[in-house]
Amino acid sequence: MIIELRETPYDPYAELGAFTRRRADLAGKAGANAVFVGTMRDFNEGDTVEGMFLEHYPGMTEKELERLCTECSEGAGVLELLVLHRVGHVEPGEHIVLVSVWSVHRAEAFRVCRDVMEELKHRAPFWKRENLGERQRWVEKNTPG
Amino acid sequence: MIIELRETPYDPYAELGAFTRRRADLAGKAGANAVFVGTMRDFNEGDTVEGMFLEHYPGMTEKELERLCTECSEGAGVLELLVLHRVGHVEPGEHIVLVSVWSVHRAEAFRVCRDVMEELKHRAPFWKRENLGERQRWVEKNTPG
Amino acid sequence: MSVTVRFFASLREQVGAGQLDIETPAANARELWSQATALPLDPHVRVAINQAYADVDAPIADGDEVAFFPPVTGG
């Protein structure tokens, strides 16, 4: 299980490519890989968003991500799980979150990937402050899963 | 909507990277990208599998993939949908299927990606013949979703 | 009328042919199967007419491409 916070932009597909090359042992074992990539949009709730600051709780954020990933994958036959999440200043089009789950069959990978995203949205200590140009706005709540 | 059959190995993450660079217009619009990658395992039903031949029905396979992708994404706010599927000889560790769905919010991307995979498993005319070394075996049915 | 009959995967091997162009009086795929093969028609066999799924009892017409194949196993 790999959980990382990133302070700079990353390419989720390059990360996945690099990871699967490093973990070539998974190739013939993991029949399924379910992935979610969350990307910053340039609009939200009808407004143009110019940028965003992603605040987190250093220490707790990492621990909570670990806890929720462990809970979501418990007993599900997960072979590997990777979570990357941006913090700090984020520009539209930059990637915020990457969740990737490898398992033998597809049902587990799909379910765990989805569960991790929902738990992350509800529990992981991150807060978005949007820059709308003339003003800043804290995002009050997430869109429903 | 892009649907392609591939006769040679491909790197799904490199494909996704290249596709997102080509479709940079999606970056600030698609907040969500759900992906599934199916990879050939070196074991199935208790046997070591040395290789596989993936037969298809040229013409119908492409049409049926288009039909099911259209059905699954209808009214779901899908911004883009990409399906790659291998045909011909496949080695363990090589990637068979890639489904990638972009949408504004995560719920639609997750649902459509999952639905496309289930429909593909049930409807798309592909047949796997496994090479077990001393004998060949047609796969009789899929694992449950 | 003349139709093209196609068999895929394990059915192709059992029938011993991938494609037959035949003259037939068959009204539907079920009758066509009996004419083209000596095998019983397994209820799991799937039928496509002109590259779209069809019922085994759906009518067929001159020039149709009628395919028989086992349950699919892609993905």
Added chain:
Amino acid sequence: MSVTVRFFASLREQVGAGQLDIETPAANARELWSQATALPLDPHVRVAINQAYADVDAPIADGDEVAFFPPVTGG
């Protein structure tokens, strides 16, 4: 006893501080909030004790790190 109190995101801005190290007789996070801020405690505010979610009425102890923050919005 002494505890570290932390505020995040919009709460940090409302309270006007990110971190306070204070001496307190507070038995739980709710009492701590009243001592540390002049604001009403919104029922949506979430509490963490030593970097794990906790009930606002759970007891706190000397040396604890007690955090208050609004609903999370990551991902």
